[in-house]
Amino acid sequence: MTQTNRRWTWMVYMAGDNGKVFEQLKGRKQLFVPMEEQGYQDIQEMEAVGSTDEVAILAQFDTLSDREHTYRIYIRPNSEERVIENIPEQNTGDPRSLRDFIVWGIENYPAEHYAVILWNHGTGWNEDDIYAFARNRGVQLRASDDEVRSLSRNTRLSSAFFLSSIVEVMQLDDGESRAIAFDDSSLDFLDNAKLQQAFREAQEQTGQKVSLIGMDACLMSMVEVAYQLRANANYMVGSQEVEPLSGWPYTAILGSLTSDSGMTPEGLARLIVQEYGRYYEEDSRGSLPHITQSATNLTVVEKLAEAVGRLASVLRQLLAEKDFDVENALSYAKRKVVRFRDKDCVDLYDFLKILRDEYAGNNTELTAVLDEVINLMTLEIEPKLVVANVTSGLRLSRVKGLSIYSPFKGYSKFYDRSDFASCGWGELIRFHNSVHGA
Incomplete structure (x- = not known):
């Protein structure tokens, strides 16, 4: 005191x-x-x-x-x-x-x-x-x-x-x-x-x-x-x-x-x-x-960033290998995820949940890290990441409290200025949206 x-x-x-x-x-x-x-x-x-x-x-x-x-x-x-x-x-x-x-x-x-x-x-x-x-x-x-x-x-x-x-x-x-x-x-x-x-x-x-x-x-x-x-x-x-x-x-x-x-x-x-x-x-x-x-x-955000970084690395590697199952699930998730007034912002949980449900492949490293991030967002484990969340409206009933940058196309020239981009999420977006360079 x-x-x-x-x-x-x-x-x-x-x-x-x-x-x-x-x-x-x-x-x-x-x-x-x-x-x-x-x-x-x-x-x-x-x-x-x-x-x-x-x-x-x-x-x-x-x-x-x-x-x-x-x-x-x-x-x-x-x-x-x-x-x-x-x-x-x-x-x-x-x-x-x-x-x-x-x-x-x-x-x-x-x-x-x-x-x-x-x-x-x-x-x-x-x-x-x-x-x-x-x-x-x-x-x-x-x-x-x-x-x-x-x-x-x-x-x-x-x-x-x-x-x-x-x-x-x-x-x-x-x-x-x-x-x-x-x-x-x-x-x-x-x-x-x-x-x-x-x-x-x-x-x-x-x-x-x-x-x-x-x-x-x-x-x-x-x-x-x-x-x-x-x-x-x-x-x-x-x-x-x-x-x-x-x-x-x-x-x-x-x-x-x-x-x-x-x-x-x-x-x-x-x-x-x-x-x-x-x-x-x-x-x-x-x-x-x-x-x-x-x-x-x-x-708990540092732990989340580390997990998202591992997820981004696995996804990018599989995309580079032209894994059809990953490409199909990722594209579907980008189309169906809850987006907000700023359409480049998506709910992180909803995005990963759709990706997990749509993925038809058998890469256990991918499914394990997807489950890890999803669990961070939702499980009653201590310390919790999102300690409280409220929504109203049918469209928003699926959101769990944290958004993330995920544009349909292109890549912001400023995203790499954010500390979070360095975990690998920015590189994944550039790769999937076919944007070359920083």
Whole structure:
């Protein structure tokens, strides 16, 4: 325990500088559904619970309307007036902004455990520069009327909380990259490496490791993202599919946390998933939305990557030998697997289950490693990989909590930047999709 009796400090990094309308020669362009109003609603949801002696609730809110300040908020207990600190306008796509917020929270509100929630639009591991059109007028994007935390469905480029080098991706138009924490005013966002950097530097400065990383954003519950963050926290909570604009039910989650502040990091991870599923089930009015939310034990992700690496090696060797049974089963799995709003993202379990069921050959090495990965995803063994998973909608009933990159064709020029690609999954995709070179 720390010197205080505080058990948890809950920090929400709110990248709400979205919805800007960009003037273009061919008309006005808006990348995102505006998030600022929803941000104020989510802060009100947190205020409905408020901090206690055992749980501190903090938020850093960057907005589109205030171009001079970003707000750091301590949400007071018992509906008291919030405590707001105005800091200079932040670029939420700069890892230093996230790092400094985490350090501020840990140093000013020390606790036994820390949860950091990334609040914004998101798209998994991909790292395309969605703001290139603002510098390069040749790329045109359209606004979205979808009430979800994602880019326009008509947008050719993908997005994410996560971007490593804007300059390098400015000229690309391949629709194959991911990120999170978008900032329309700064034309920037965080890529996987910068997200990892922010958490690593915060831990180096404070000596404290975050217990839970949450993604109140779309498409972030991916093997690639979990593997990137495996050393930065113990648990990750996020959605495989796009999230509704209303996002997480903060009142329900924080109400339960403050009532039982002694819960473990795994307990909180399970709680978030449970309350998310319950909220949308009760709010569905007879028509269940297509939602997903899952909690991943990051300490087991290394084991998963090793098994997937062995699987990729066996599959690639058999494909090189022109094994018809493997080619047939792999192609069938790619066609029938559950894909999400981003069609390059597939459910890992569903993909391997179809592959296992369709494989008619007798290679025991392949079947053994397929069974190993499938069991990691589903068996009640300790420690579990996916500790909680909730879905709704018939199409999503087969998904088990973690997505993986598996495009129908082609190969992202950025995939090899992800730590996970080096396990051999990237080489398998290139080989099967007949993409030569890195």
